[in-house]
Amino acid sequence: MSLRYTSRRIRPGKLWSPPTCLNGSHTSKVTFGWQKCRSVASTASAEKVLFPGALNSEFTNTLNFLRPSNKKAIPTYRVLDQYGEVLDKETGVDTEDGEALTLYQNMVCLSIMDLLMFEAQRQGRLSFYMVSAGEEGIAIGSASALSPSDVIFCQYRESGVYMQRGFTLDQFMSQLFANSKDAGLGRNMPVHYGSKELNIHTISSTLATQIPHAAGAAYALKLQNMQQPGVPPRIAVCFFGEGAASEGDFHAALNIAATRQVPAIFICRNNGYAISTPTSDQYRGDGIASRGAGYGIDTLRVDGNDIFAVRRATKEARRRALEDGGRPILIEMMAYRVGHHSTSDDSFAYRQKLEVEDWKRRDNPITRLRKWLEGRNLWNEDKEKELRSRTRKDVLKAFERAEKEKLPPIKHAFDGVYEKLTQEQRLHIEELKDILQRYPKEYDVDQYEGGVKSLDQLLDEKN
Amino acid sequence: MPPQTPSIRALSRYLLRPHTSLHPRCQYRPQGRRQSSAAAGARLNGTVEYDTTPLLHHTSRAALSNPELPPDIRKGQTKRINLYTAVNEALRHALQTDERVLVFGEDIQFGGVFRCTMNLATDFGTDRVFNTPLSEQGLVGFAIGAASEGMRPVAEIQFADYVFPAFDQIVNEAAKYRYRTGTTGVNCGGLVIRMPTGVVGHGALYHSQSPEALFTHIPGLRVIIPRSPVQAKGLLLSAIRCNDPVIFMEPKVLYRAAVEQVPVDAYHLPLDKAEVLKTGKDLTIVSYGTPLYTCSAAIAAAEKDFGCSVELIDLRTIYPWDRETVLESVKKTGRAIVVHESMMNAGVGAEVAATIQERAFLRLEAPVKRVTGWATHTGLVYEKFIIPDVTRVYDAIKKTIDY
Numbered sequence: 001m002s003l004r005y006t007s008r009r010i011r012p013g014k015l016w017s018p019p020t021c022l023n024g025s026h027t028s029k030v031t032f033g034w035q036k037c038r039s040v041a042s043t044a045s046a047e048k049v050l051f052p053g054a055l056n057s058e059f060t061n062t063l064n065f066l067r068p069s070n071k072k073a074i075p076t077y078r079v080l081d082q083y084g085e086v087l088d089k090e091t092g093v094d095t096e097d098g099e100a101l102t103l104y105q106n107m108v109c110l111s112i113m114d115l116l117m118f119e120a121q122r123q124g125r126l127s128f129y130m131v132s133a134g135e136e137g138i139a140i141g142s143a144s145a146l147s148p149s150d151v152i153f154c155q156y157r158e159s160g161v162y163m164q165r166g167f168t169l170d171q172f173m174s175q176l177f178a179n180s181k182d183a184g185l186g187r188n189m190p191v192h193y194g195s196k197e198l199n200i201h202t203i204s205s206t207l208a209t210q211i212p213h214a215a216g217a218a219y220a221l222k223l224q225n226m227q228q229p230g231v232p233p234r235i236a237v238c239f240f241g242e243g244a245a246s247e248g249d250f251h252a253a254l255n256i257a258a259t260r261q262v263p264a265i266f267i268c269r270n271n272g273y274a275i276s277t278p279t280s281d282q283y284r285g286d287g288i289a290s291r292g293a294g295y296g297i298d299t300l301r302v303d304g305n306d307i308f309a310v311r312r313a314t315k316e317a318r319r320r321a322l323e324d325g326g327r328p329i330l331i332e333m334m335a336y337r338v339g340h341h342s343t344s345d346d347s348f349a350y351r352q353k354l355e356v357e358d359w360k361r362r363d364n365p366i367t368r369l370r371k372w373l374e375g376r377n378l379w380n381e382d383k384e385k386e387l388r389s390r391t392r393k394d395v396l397k398a399f400e401r402a403e404k405e406k407l408p409p410i411k412h413a414f415d416g417v418y419e420k421l422t423q424e425q426r427l428h429i430e431e432l433k434d435i436l437q438r439y440p441k442e443y444d445v446d447q448y449e450g451g452v453k454s455l456d457q458l459l460d461e462k463n
Numbered sequence: 464m465p466p467q468t469p470s471i472r473a474l475s476r477y478l479l480r481p482h483t484s485l486h487p488r489c490q491y492r493p494q495g496r497r498q499s500s501a502a503a504g505a506r507l508n509g510t511v512e513y514d515t516t517p518l519l520h521h522t523s524r525a526a527l528s529n530p531e532l533p534p535d536i537r538k539g540q541t542k543r544i545n546l547y548t549a550v551n552e553a554l555r556h557a558l559q560t561d562e563r564v565l566v567f568g569e570d571i572q573f574g575g576v577f578r579c580t581m582n583l584a585t586d587f588g589t590d591r592v593f594n595t596p597l598s599e600q601g602l603v604g605f606a607i608g609a610a611s612e613g614m615r616p617v618a619e620i621q622f623a624d625y626v627f628p629a630f631d632q633i634v635n636e637a638a639k640y641r642y643r644t645g646t647t648g649v650n651c652g653g654l655v656i657r658m659p660t661g662v663v664g665h666g667a668l669y670h671s672q673s674p675e676a677l678f679t680h681i682p683g684l685r686v687i688i689p690r691s692p693v694q695a696k697g698l699l700l701s702a703i704r705c706n707d708p709v710i711f712m713e714p715k716v717l718y719r720a721a722v723e724q725v726p727v728d729a730y731h732l733p734l735d736k737a738e739v740l741k742t743g744k745d746l747t748i749v750s751y752g753t754p755l756y757t758c759s760a761a762i763a764a765a766e767k768d769f770g771c772s773v774e775l776i777d778l779r780t781i782y783p784w785d786r787e788t789v790l791e792s793v794k795k796t797g798r799a800i801v802v803h804e805s806m807m808n809a810g811v812g813a814e815v816a817a818t819i820q821e822r823a824f825l826r827l828e829a830p831v832k833r834v835t836g837w838a839t840h841t842g843l844v845y846e847k848f849i850i851p852d853v854t855r856v857y858d859a860i861k862k863t864i865d866y
Contacts, residue, residue, distance in 0.1 A: 151612060185645035196647035201611060204643060206635045212601050213636070216608025216616070223590065223614070227562070236608075248628070252601025259596055260605075416642045417682045419652060419706040422783040423735070 074289045076334055077313060078303035082363045084371025093308045094315075097378055103144060103164075103307060104373060107136040107366050109391045110160050113169070114339070116395050117176060121343040125403065126176055128190045132159050134305075134338035137365025138269050139239070140164045141310030142333075146237060146318060151217050152200045153210040153238040156191055157269065161239070165198040169395055173402030180405050180449045185412040207240075208247035211266065214238030215257040215328070218264035222326045225263070235263040235321045242332075243274020245288045254295045254328065263326035265317045266297075269304065271337035276350040292330035304333035305365045308372075338364065407447050409454035421458065429455050507764055507853040511720070511756045518740060518759050519691055519723035526693060526724035531732055541724040546717045549692035549725055550579045550657075553699035554617060556729040558587045561615060563653065564703065566592045568602060568619030576621060577659055577718050603629035607637050607651045615653035615703060623660035623712060624669040630677075637708040638683030652706035655699075659715035660688070661753050661804055662850050667843040673752075673805040673836075678710045679782035679814065685709045685734060686781040688752040690717070692725045694779065697732030705734055714753040737785035739792065743774035746863060747792040749815055750802040751778040754851055758802055761856035771864050781811055786818055793819050797828040798863050804850050807835040829866035834859045 051057065079086060079093060086092055095103070114131035121129040132139060139160025143152070152161055159172070171183070175193050178186035183194060184202060194202025201210070201217075218236035225233040244250065245268055257264055268288040272279055285291065292299030298320060302313045310333060317329040336359040340347045347356070373379035414425050421429075433455045436443055445451045501508045513519065520526035523541040544552070557564045566583055572594045574581035584592040595602040599620055606618040620626045626633070633656065641650035662671040678686045685707050689695040695713065702709040740755070741762065748758050755777055762773045774792050778784055793799045799819050801812035816831040834851045841849055 153608075183646045184643065187643055187645060192643070194644055194647050194649070196644075196649055201649060202644040202647060204636065204639070206631060209604060209632060209636050212604025212632070213608030213611060215601075216605035216610070217612040218608075219605065220609040220612035220614045224612075226590075236612075248598075248600055249604055249632075252596070252598040252604065255596045255598065256601045256605050260593070412645075416645065418685075418783075419641070419650075423786065424783055 068285055068290070071286070073286045074299075074301045074332075076301045076303050077309050078306045079308040079312060080306045080368055080372055082305075082368060084368055084373075084375055086372075093372075095308055095311060097376065099144070100369065100373060101378060103140055104366070104369050104379070105387060105391075106140050106160065106163050107307075107369065108387055109395075110136050110140070110163050111366060112388065112391045113159075113172065113395050116392070116399065118339075118343060120399065126190060128343055129176070130156055130191045130342045131339035132157050134359065134364055135269055135271060135335045136160050137307040137310055137369070138267070138304040138333045138335060141307040141365075142237070142267055142314040145311040145314035147232065147234065149199060149232065149234050150318070151214075151221065151234065151236045152198075153214045153217070153236065154193075154200065154203050155207065155210065155240045155244060155269075156203050156205070157241065158239045159191070159193070162193050162195065162198065162200060165195075165200065167193065167195060167198060169398035170401060171195070173398045174405070177402045177405065178407065179402055180408045181402075182408065185416070186408040187412065187416075208244040208249040208253075211238050211240055211244075211247075211249050211253035212256065214264050214266070215253045215260070215262055218257065218262035218326070218328070219260050222261075222263055225322075226325070233263070233322050235265060235318060235326075237265045237267065239267050239269060241274060242268055242270040242272075242279060242288055243277065243282055245291075246274075246282055254291070254297060254330065257328035258295045258297050261325065261327050263321040264328045265314065265321055266328065266330045267314075268330070268332045269335060270332050271304075271335045273337050273341070273347070273351070275341045275345060276347070278351075287332055287334075289330065289332035295328075295330075297328050297330045299330040299332070301332045301334065304335035305363050305368055307365055307369050335365075336363075406449045409450045409457075410445065410448045410452070411450075411454040411458035415458060421461070426459060429459055433459075507761070507857050508847075509760075509853070511760065513720045513722065513756070516756055516759055518755055519721060520693060520725075521723065523724045526726065529693070531697075531736075531738075532726065532730055536726045536728055536730045540727045542727055543722055544692055544725050545719050545722045546689075546692045546695050546713065547577055547579045547719065549696040550699060550713060551581055551583070552725075553696045553703070553729075554580060554583060555586070556700060557615075557617070557703045558583060558591060560729075561703075563613060563615045564591070565606075565609060565614055565616045566619075567595050567606075567616065568657075569595060569597055569621050571595075571619060575619065577715060579657075579713075579718075580619070599625055599627075599629040600632055603632040603656060604636070606654055606656070607632060607640065610651035610654040610708075611640065611649055613653070615655075617655045617657060617703060620656060620658040622670055622672075622715075623658040623674055624672045626656075626658055626674060629656075633678070633684070633708075633710070634681050638681045640683075640708075642683060650706070651708055653703075654708040655702045655711055656709070657699075657711045657713060659718070660712040661714040661716060662841060662846055663716045664846065665843060666841065666846075668840050671841040671846070673712075673803065675710075675712055675781050675803075676805055676810045679784075679811060680809075683708065684782065686712070687734065687779065688712045688714065688781055689779065690714070690752055690755050690777055691721050692723050694732060696725055697730050698734070698779065700729055701731040701734050704731065709734075712752070716753055732779075734780050735783060735785060736779065737788040738777045738779055739774065739788065740777050741773070741775040743772035743796065745771040745773060745796055746798040746800065746860060747774045747776060747789070747796045748800045748802060748856070748860075749776045749778060749789055751781060751811075752804070754802045754804060754856075757851060757853050758856050761853045761860060764853065765857050765860040769861065769864060771860070773860060778811075778815075784815075786822075789815065790819065790823050793823045794826045797826050798866075799827075800832045800834060800856070800859050800863055802834045802851050802856055802859075804836050806838055807833050808838060810835055829863045832859045832863050 117129045120126045139158040143161040143164035174181040176190045192203040214236045221234045289299050289301040302309050321329050436452050526541045527537045571580045572584045606616040609616045660673050678684050689698045702711050750758050801815045812833040819831050834855050837849050
């Protein structure tokens with residue numbers, strides 16, 4: 001940022017005046033943290049000079065640059081190995097069998113929905129879609145370890161969060177088809193889900209903008225936690241990819257979250273690619289996790305293909321986030337983006353098919369949990385077949401229902417921009433209505449609920 | 464005002480603190496070789512006489528006669544304060560009456576570089592009034608998040624020139640939040656973003672800009688620029704109460720200069736009404752913020768010289784703006800001039816002029832004239848040539864009347 005100055009020019013005359021605050025004679029009554037330390041700052045014989053910018057730094061006589069490349073990479077926490085075996089038998093798995101089965105069913109349901117909707121888009125019945133393949137465990141696992149009242153901000157590849165919290169197949173389909181039952185009133189592209197009841201904010205396409213939102217929301221929750229001691233405390237959780245972490249908003253958010261000590265968990269899905277850009281073109285440090293320390297944030301790296309590790313990490317992060325009134329936590333969940341970036345992307349243009357197949361076969365969150373379930377005799381081939389055919393039918397039914405619905409009323413093109421319609425908007429609505437009525441053959445208004453009449457309804461509403 | 468001989472006290476004060484004025488009542492008189500100083504012998508381009516301008520309420524009676532004020536306020540007390548104090552009082556009242564209100568930004572805690580948040584941190588605690596890291600996109604994003612969870616944040620951008628890092632958050636997030644969330648009903652309407660704006664005599668490129676036209680192009684935002692302490696207080700309180708995100712731009716040159724009688728108690732002014740400051744029958748001038756004082760001086764000179772009668776309208780809310788008041792006036796006078804500091808192309812004046820052309824075409828007797836900043840940046844020593852001054856407005860009146 002540039003030179004900051006006051007409304008007055010600094011002139012030599014000011015030197016003769018008593019020391020004042022920037023803009024007048026008033027001295028601040030607020031004591032700052034660093035001011036308290038200043039009194040001990042520099043005695044002549046001090047071993048440490050307390051620079052306000054780095055209070056705990058000691059002097060050294062050796063010229064020693066910190067070389068990140070010499071450091072060992074941050075380890076990745078896991079509970080299961082890739083064969084579904086628990087590694088630390090003593091601690092074991094803190095998930096009940098019944099719950100593990102639900103998680104598994106949700107992951108399978110998500111992957112089947114992804115498969116079908118991807119195909120639907122290929123057939124042109126849907127404008128756009130994004131799959132979660134390879135990252136089902138991160139979304140479903142972390143959502144299952146949070147309180148339902150915790151506020152969540154997503155990027156777009158977290159459909160599992162919605163599914164785990166109880167977003168129904170009908171709600172998914174209504175949003176994807178932007179029909180009259182879509183909570184977003186048909187305004188957003190597919191996959192931009194949102195739900196007030198489930199405390200998940202509506203997704204926007206702009207990358208990383210939700211990260212500072214999560215910091216601000218967590219600050220609001222912190223104040224509300226203090227104001228309502230009887231109500232169970234809440235935190236904010238924010239998901240984003242490793243590509244989004246290169247945006248300025250990531251830096252701004254983590255920094256402000258740390259300085260304001262907000263109860264928030266920042267979950268990075270590091271899946272190796274941002275569209276076609278591999279992580280080697282995205283950053284040169286040790287992933288995203290290594291940045292946490294720089295902001296003074298407790299950080300952990302987790303195996304995203306291990307749903308038990310994801311759950312335990314999230315639970316512990318939530319506990320820590322609420323400690324001492326609040327503090328931010330960063331978790332980097334490692335994964336591999338098995339699917340294409342979106343339906344508008346063919347990922348084999350920039351990576352080997354073999355590499356993808358390898359990841360699909362060798363390690364993915366669904367098969368790993370299935371192996372664990374089978375090891376405990378909770379699951380078998382018959383149950384698998386039954387689950388898959390039932391889920392496929394459920395998805396297709398919801399799909400057909402949603403496809404038959406009309407589009408939302410045209411009036412929703414205008415309302416909701418402001419709390420109330422503006423005078424200017426009224427003029428525009430009247431003009432549009434006039435056009436629609438005089439050129440009826442040019443527009444297909446009947447596929448919108450209520451046709452042209454919905455505009456009249458809007459104009460009749462009280463200002 | 465006739466030149467006064469400064470008293471010994473004033474002189475000694477000047478030696479101690481030369482940045483304050485020799486003239487105790489007019490705190491913003493420039494001294495020495497200042498970029499905004501007028502040429503010797505100038506008749507039109509003098510310094511603005513904030514002490515006597517009819518745009519400010521110099522008596523308690525004048526302040527309370529404002530019909531927009533609620534009846535109980537009109538029976539109440541007033542006191543003489545400047546614009547930054549009015550902003551401070553509005554923030555204080557909002558913090559006092561609504562525990563959801565938060566005030567934050569860069570250097571807020573000690574009172575702000577323009578003193579708008581003086582003593583708020585000590586009185587309301589640093590949980591509600593606090594410094595943020597130096598990151599505009601971060602603090603605006605933070606404010607949007609807090610607003611979406613039910614708070615009413617008042618974020619400050621230190622200068623309007625530095626709002627651009629936060630542009631993505633304002634345009635793509637704040638403005639679209641309510642619209643894109645649909646029936647979930649989540650919104651960030653509690654948000655107010657305050658920023659000092661406009662030229663200040665020596666602000667050069669990055670302490671002078673008026674980016675209001677960039678915000679008026681965004682559906683979902685309200686853009687407000689007050690011209691005086693009374694307005695700053697009433698409009699800021701309305702902005703904080705309003706359920707739409709508001710960009711509140713404070714002309715920084717007026718922070719100390721504009722002093723007037725302001726009701727002591729809290730009051731709200733409407734966010735969709737322009738104000739007719741002076742009625743006239745030959746010509747309408749539409750402006751907002753600081754240039755209104757320039758217009759007022761130019762009108763006084765022009766009316767004396769040409770015997771015309773000019774109507775002056777303060778837009779106050781730049782978007783959504785009050786088309787009806789402007790059109791009614793132009794239909795009456797048949798001539799219009801729009802004055803603003805920022806550049807002409809695609810500025811606010813373009814929208815006002817186009818609207819007048821569209822809806823008052825048959826009543827127009829002259830083309831709508833725009834008196835605005837030229838198509839350049841505000842180079843330090845060139846400011847007085849770039850920003851509309853009394854001479855340019857005076858000349859525009861002359862040309863439009865003679866057309």
